[in-house]
Amino acid sequence: MRYFIVDDDMASRRMLGKVIVEGELGVVIGEAESGVKATSAVLSLQPDVVLIDLLMPGLDGIETMEQLKGQGYQGQFIMISQIVNKEMVEEAYEKGVEFFIHKPINRVEVQSILKKTAEKFRLQASLIAIRESLAHIGTTIHVPRQQSVKEIVLAILNDMGIIGEVGSDDIVMIIEILMNRRDGGPQLPPLKELYEEVAHNIGSADIAKESKAIEQRIRRTILTAVNNLASLGAVDYTTAEFEYYAPRYFDFQEIRSRMKQIEENSQEPIKVKINTKKFIQVLYLETEDKFLQS
Template sequence: MLSFGIVDDDAVSRLMLQTIIEKGGLGEVVGTAGSGIEGEKVLLETTPDVVVIDLLMPDQDGIETIIRLKEQGFQGKYVMISQIENKEMIGKAYQAGVEYYIQKPINKIEVEAVLSKVNEQWKISRSLQEIRESLTKLNLLHTGLDQPRKKRTAREIMHQILMDLGIVGESGGRDVMDIIEHLTLHHKAAGIPPLKELYEITVRSHKVGQLDVDKECKAIEQRIRRTVNAALTNIASIGLTDYSNPKFEHYAPLYFEFQDVRLKMKEIDDQDKPEKGKVNIKKFLQVLYLEVMDRMKSEG
């Protein structure tokens, strides 16, 4: 069964689309969002097969959201939905990767017809993929050769970890990846250098003028702090829903202090009495560095 994500700033439209999809037996809605920026984050976390996305949204329009998702490796299919009839805008949407366009106001019959086509295409694509995989296995069996496994780069490994933590789209995600990539290339000890030193190295790698180094270091620290806090929030949310979730069991005790996770869970669960949880940036970067190095060794 197909999984769907819905991104539309109109709550009524989101509900109507979800009802049509699920009651019509077209698939399961695994994530919804009311804005482009929120949608980007939700879709990277839930990775639906198909995204139904509004063209015009106040913070980040549908086309920009699709482009950003593709840049971050998201591979779902896109269906655009909008009141806009401008051919130039619709053309840009198709160029960005949209496969179908649904005109608002929402018409149940049209939505079902379009998404049924998407469903059929997905089934055909999956069947072809299965055939290709079967032929590859038969060929390997016939030749007696094992398919060589491509060794992933540090950034590819980090991308997967940040996706698991739900922070690929966060502004500090790039800073984190720059720091860890530098450590994997130039640092061999188990411990990591002081944070200030890491921030300065990252700033200088961007070729920032001398007078701006301190200012940029503070900006990096703020971005990373927000990003690590977002990771803590995402993991705590998973723990509230399912304490035995593999992501929670792996990342919660490894990347964060136990008391910080508990405080964040309490904050999410009881918003009337929020607890001010904190994050340990150095521990987060230390663990991420060690895990990336460990995975690179195991794949090497």
Template sequence: MRFYIVDDNPAVRSMLEQIIEDEDLGTIAGEAEDGAQIDIALLAMKQVDIVLIDLLMPVRDGIETVRELSGGFDGKIVMISQVESKELIGKAYSLGVEYYITKPINRLEVISVLRKVTERLRLQHSIKDIQKTLNAIGLSGAAPAKEPSAGEKSIVSCGNYVLSDLGLIGEAGVKDLLEILDYLYRYESSNPLEQGFPQLLEIYQQIARKKLGPSATAAGIKKEIKAAEQRVRRSVNQSLTHLASLGLIDYSNPKFEQYATKFFDLSDIRIKMRELESEQASSPGLIRHNIKKFIQVLYLESKKLME
């Protein structure tokens, strides 16, 4: 996700930027100190997904800015302010602002709100992408990816094929998942997986060391492990959203039938399908992703393609 921060306080802008980057919530597309400095064209050029905007600013406040953006900005807007006026907050909501962060900035609140906004956008994007695909090909399933030829087959190429079936082309966590597949394939050459998969932490540690090189510090490895875990978790969630979307459109979709219950519990698929129908994210904790199971199934499905 790409964020644009609008606040006349540079300390607040810096704090929000740091939280977004530290938690790997997305990238900062830009920032401004007043609402008068942004418009629809700028946000479109910067490919902004989410705008965080202060309610009170000297030239053009948040309410007026949101009014200017309404109808032309397809992303989400998060209002930020220490003002607790119900009238002002009501105006913001009436203009389509669905999320609100209070000042002084609370790190946990920011993380919670931005994750909710991001998840909502991902749900909407997933539905739109699938509908576009279905309209383009005139079928009830996504366009098939090209399976690697016999001479091209490797654990990575086959894994990439499976991930594309799971709707993960272009996701940040795809590279991590392919690195994990490569590691597991090399690991299995001397450690039969019948004796058990390595622990997730061990896998992430190996991937982090490979990425950062021999000069990596313990702190650097720890930070990279945390970032990789978040990227993979988001990709797993996106895969669930993609499969649930296919099942919602056509329960007999071949990709849905082939992968859904292999990678995910049926109860989680049903919860995600209800989310998509209502366009409302479920309560936190209802879906608990089994990352290890996802990786194991991905590895086995990728190996099967190599045969």
């Protein structure tokens, strides 16, 4: 089972992820702190189950569900809620919630509900498989679909916690541009050239002005990734995402400086050097590798 967790409380997301992994109930393929940030990620990754908090700023859980279903998501929803309100519970069930998980999160309750959900999912999958077998006897063998460049990039950005950030769409477009001109080899063209091509592709009337805006959006997004990874490292530097992404995509000394500030709970602003070219270069090479393997 593939899960996506949407909750504005990081501790709840971590707890749910830990229960899923330790209970061997499946894998967490993504998480988001709000319904707004979750929408594009869920639609791209198409998890089997979305665990979603009922009360969140911006879009609440029910509103997020409606948007996802309206845009084609067909997976299952499990609602997480601290509120016991009959009307809200009834509305959630009417909108398609399978089960409720109550806060504070209880490991036994979570495992029980996820096992029930998995069993229901397997039963539905079996029925679908039987119908398809009966309908396509004698047809050609199904060939697994290759992941798109966008799907690969979004999965990587999600690991760093920056999917849905202001520059994430710009980053996806840059990698798609690079993948379409792979005959240029592993070396990147000038970033200015890439920004201008993105600006042109989105139909900007002022290429120069939009190129500068793209540059700033990407820098802010990469800075958010630095902060996210530094926060992970400050809590547990053996976290898989920290160990993998921090030394590959960034100047590690910058990550370490931010970690130190977090560990010391310092309120003084710190200047972090952003190496956009290194980030784009590594992301492009990793995307190309995953694309060729898929």
